[in-house]
Amino acid sequence: MSTFDTVVHLVYLACATCFVVGLHLMNAPATARRGNRVSAAGMAAAILTTAVVLVHGGHITASAWWALALGGAGGTIAGLVAARVVRMTAMPQLVSLFNAVGGGAAALIALGHRTDTTTAEVTAVLDVVIGGVTFSGSLIASGKLAGRVPGRPLVVPGGRLISAGLALVTAALGVLVIGFDGGVAGLAGIAVAALAAGVLLTLPIGGADMPVVISLLNAFTGTAVAMAGFVLESTPLIIAGALVGAAGAILTKLMADAMNRPIGAIIAGGYGTGDAIAVTAGSTAGVREITLDDAAIQLAYAGKVVIVPGYGLAAAQAQHEAVALAEALTARGVQVSYAIHPVAGRMPGHMNVLLAEANAPYEQLLDLEESNPGFGRTDVALVVGANDVTNPAARRPGNPVSGMPILDVDKARSVIVIKRSLGHGYAGIDNELYSDPKTAMLFADAKAGLGGLLAGLHAYAP
Amino acid sequence: MTPLLLADLTVFTLSLLVGFEVISKVPATLHTPLMSGANAIHGVVLVGVMLLAASVSTAAGYALLAVAAFFAAMNVAGGYVVTDRMLAMFRSRSRS
Numbered sequence: 169m170s171t172f173d174t175v176v177h178l179v180y181l182a183c184a185t186c187f188v189v190g191l192h193l194m195n196a197p198a199t200a201r202r203g204n205r206v207s208a209a210g211m212a213a214a215i216l217t218t219a220v221v222l223v224h225g226g227h228i229t230a231s232a233w234w235a236l237a238l239g240g241a242g243g244t245i246a247g248l249v250a251a252r253v254v255r256m257t258a259m260p261q262l263v264s265l266f267n268a269v270g271g272g273a274a275a276l277i278a279l280g281h282r283t284d285t286t287t288a289e290v291t292a293v294l295d296v297v298i299g300g301v302t303f304s305g306s307l308i309a310s311g312k313l314a315g316r317v318p319g320r321p322l323v324v325p326g327g328r329l330i331s332a333g334l335a336l337v338t339a340a341l342g343v344l345v346i347g348f349d350g351g352v353a354g355l356a357g358i359a360v361a362a363l364a365a366g367v368l369l370t371l372p373i374g375g376a377d378m379p380v381v382i383s384l385l386n387a388f389t390g391t392a393v394a395m396a397g398f399v400l401e402s403t404p405l406i407i408a409g410a411l412v413g414a415a416g417a418i419l420t421k422l423m424a425d426a427m428n429r430p431i432g433a434i435i436a437g438g439y440g441t442g443d444a445i446a447v448t449a450g451s452t453a454g455v456r457e458i459t460l461d462d463a464a465i466q467l468a469y470a471g472k473v474v475i476v477p478g479y480g481l482a483a484a485q486a487q488h489e490a491v492a493l494a495e496a497l498t499a500r501g502v503q504v505s506y507a508i509h510p511v512a513g514r515m516p517g518h519m520n521v522l523l524a525e526a527n528a529p530y531e532q533l534l535d536l537e538e539s540n541p542g543f544g545r546t547d548v549a550l551v552v553g554a555n556d557v558t559n560p561a562a563r564r565p566g567n568p569v570s571g572m573p574i575l576d577v578d579k580a581r582s583v584i585v586i587k588r589s590l591g592h593g594y595a596g597i598d599n600e601l602y603s604d605p606k607t608a609m610l611f612a613d614a615k616a617g618l619g620g621l622l623a624g625l626h627a628y629a630p
Numbered sequence: 631m632t633p634l635l636l637a638d639l640t641v642f643t644l645s646l647l648v649g650f651e652v653i654s655k656v657p658a659t660l661h662t663p664l665m666s667g668a669n670a671i672h673g674v675v676l677v678g679v680m681l682l683a684a685s686v687s688t689a690a691g692y693a694l695l696a697v698a699a700f701f702a703a704m705n706v707a708g709g710y711v712v713t714d715r716m717l718a719m720f721r722s723r724s725r726s
Contacts, residue, residue, distance in 0.1 A: 201717035235692040239699030247708025269701035276698035408674040414649025415668040517661025
């Protein structure tokens with residue numbers, strides 16, 4: 169190994185170290201930003217080093233330099249503009265879009281590279297399959313989150329049959345590529361099948377299941393990049409790909425556990441609710457309604473209020489209203505905190521970002537374990553657009569939410585629920601919290617309801 | 631199996647384990663920035679695209695290379711910037 173190669177390898181090793189250290193620093197809010205910058209520095213070093221390697225090798229044609237430079241410049245500008253202008257509520261679809269292009273690039277590497285060894289052929293096939301599924305799947309997921317593709321589960325007629333067919337075609341082409349040197353044509357066929365499979369995989373998944381899906385697709389991209397690393401025999405790609413694959417896998421598991429649903433059932437799809445009001449109405453027996461003014465007064469004279477934001481708050485983009493109400497209550501001397509379930513929002517941890525954007529004090533954001541012991545000492549639990557994650561039925565066996573980790577909202581002294589209707593959550597069952605005698609329902613859109621409460625607070629409890 | 635493949639497999643497996651170990655400690659509050667940050671890290675695919683440039687020589691190859699470079703550069707540039715923007719909000723909040 170020449171000195172030049174040795175130095176290059178050592179620099180790549182340092183870059184990989186930066187990625188690991190960067191992720192490690194993301195363990196705490198105080199160091200997270202530094203972590204991201206350490207990781208970015210490693211990335212910059214890796215890219216610069218690769219440029220030096222290319223110049224040093226001298227095998228690159230002028231046209232290839234142009235293709236790299238033009239594509240790279242265009243992509244950088246597109247990425248920077250998107251990252252600068254995106255609103256925090258639109259974060260999930262942007263992350264999903266970046267995930268799509270990453271997977272797409274990984275698949276293109278396998279398509280463009282000459283594969284002559286068996287290892288390269290096997291990993292190229294895996295790369296194209298995973299990368300292709302991720303590319304189209306993430307684009308559909310991004311479209312669903314942005315509202316360009318309907319968020320409700322779209323069931324494709326004969327979808328499973330088509331998926332099985334695609335799997336067979338992929339397997340056959342894979343054998344062709346690996347066993348009989350099928351080359352680029354075979355890989356291109358696999359790419360088409362993978363793209364179709366990605367669409368079929370994501371379309372039937374409902375909006376409420378999106379946190380799991382994005383995590384899973386993130387893991388896929390990491391794996392695809394690692395496979396591209398095997399094809400190119402490039403260690404930085406293998407390391408970074410594996411790290412991201414692990415991150416995505418952990419988040420997928422956490423999200424699926426928090427929703428109490430096996431990952432397989434989510435992929436099979438067809439159960440999640442969309443952004444629209446659920447079609448099935450719950451039973452109205454024993455449900456008590458409350459007016460905006462009464463609710464505002466109840467909040468104003470409480471000692472401790474816990475706000476429980478859910479999917480409905482994220483969908484209505486009502487985080488600013490929630491924080492404004494919390495600030496008004498705090499100003500009156502009410503002790504306020506937020507109880508955030510792991511799957512509240514539209515991607516893992518999304519609710520925290522939304523509330524942080526609206527300037528909610530970090531110490532007030534409590535997770536499941538931190539908030540549950542406090543509900544017994546809470547005067548009013550204000551549930552905004554959350555459903556299944558507050559259903560006490562989860563503590564009993566024998567129903568769809570059994571065993572799901574829930575927020576113990578029913579232990580609060582009184583509960584106010586802001587919700588558009590008594591519609592069911594994705595689990596499709598009545599929420600026993602709503603018919604609890606100490607629960608009062610405020611039927612309104614999250615944004616309008618919270619705004620109304622704030623106005624009521626100013627009017628009736630000056 | 632070649633020694634090179636064995637070495638690569640070793641690196642892959644150990645990196646997976648390191649990933650599990652490091653990431654399982656991240657609190658729920660930071661899950662979105664974590665995912666976004668991990669997303670930016672797989673922008674390392676840009677390095678792969680650059681290496682690919684050494685082996686293309688046809689018009690179709692150049693077109694593919696340009697598209698791949700566009701995708702990868704968008705991933706890496708956008709990913710880091712958006713993560714930084716998100717984390718800036720968290721920091722300013724913990725001070726106030």
